[in-house]
Amino acid sequence: MAKRILAIGTTNQRISINKQxxxxxxxxxxxxxSERIDMIPYDLPIFSADRxxxxxxxxxxxxxxxxxxxxxxxxxxxxxxxxxxxxVFKNLIDWISVLEGKVWQQKxxxxxxxxxxxxxxxxxxxxxxxYFPHMGARVTGSFSLASFHEHFDEKEGITDNEKLTELKxxxxxxxxxxxxx
Numbered sequence: 001m002a003k004r005i006l007a008i009g010t011t012n013q014r015i016s017i018n019k020q021x022x023x024x025x026x027x028x029x030x031x032x033x034s035e036r037i038d039m040i041p042y043d044l045p046i047f048s049a050d051r052x053x054x055x056x057x058x059x060x061x062x063x064x065x066x067x068x069x070x071x072x073x074x075x076x077x078x079x080x081x082x083x084x085x086x087x088v089f090k091n092l093i094d095w096i097s098v099l100e101g102k103v104w105q106q107k108x109x110x111x112x113x114x115x116x117x118x119x120x121x122x123x124x125x126x127x128x129x130x131y132f133p134h135m136g137a138r139v140t141g142s143f144s145l146a147s148f149h150e151h152f153d154e155k156e157g158i159t160d161n162e163k164l165t166e167l168k169x170x171x172x173x174x175x176x177x178x179x180x181x
Contacts, residue, residue, distance in 0.1 A: 003178045005034040006071040010089035011079035012039045017148045021114045022077035024157040025143075028171045032178060034075070037067065039088050047094040061095040068096075073108040073178040074137075078128055080113065080121035085128075093135070102136025108177040109137040110170060113144045120146030140177045141170040 007026045009019035019036070026034035044058050045051060068074075079086050085093075096103045111128050113121035122144050132139050143166060145151055151160040158164040 003032040003072040005029060005032050005073050005075055006068065007034050007036040007075045009077045010039060011086050012043055012088040016079060017114050018077040018079040021112055021145060022075055025075055025112055025167060025171060028168055029175055032175055042092045043088055044091055044095060047091055052098055057095060057099060064092065065096050065099050068105065072181065074104065075110045077112040078121060078124045080115060080124040083123040085124060104132060104135055104137035106136050106138060108140050108174055108181060110140055110174040111142040114148045116148055118146050120144035140174040143167050143170045
């Protein structure tokens with residue numbers, strides 16, 4: 001039975017370059033199957049300890065946590081808002097963490113980021129590289145694609161050969177970790 005990968009584009013925008021990147025990266029998997037989940041249904045009330053104590057955990061959070069447990073690894077493409085995670089993604093992670101501190105369940109995670117500009121959302125990627133392991137991620141690698149519109153074609157994917165080779169290597173390392181777990 002093939003290993004299952006959950007692909008996450010961490011934005012609630014309907015059309016997103018991070019969703020395009022995570023879809024493309026998932027298409028490069030050789031021995032695993034993937035499915036992308038959308039953040040749009042997870043626009044939740046802002047997490048607070050008081051809200052948690054008074055109202056409990058929203059059903060969507062419990063459902064998302066259940067979905068995560070069905071997968072063997074995660075490819076996460078981090079949209080960057082003002083140098084950090086999107087509000088919808090950070091809020092969801094905050095809610096999940098009250099159910100289980102190790103949000104990523106000690107499973108392999110490949111981190112991606114992209115932006116229209118020359119930095120490729122590297123600020124949020126750096127934050128995630130440091131933060132995700134504390135939340136139970138076995139980060140296998142990270143990949144940033146700068147200047148998305150100059151290096152990505154909707155039909156062909158990444159058009160920069162060096163960056164394409166780099167992503168394929170990161171995907172291979174990630175998939176090896178998933179298959180070995």
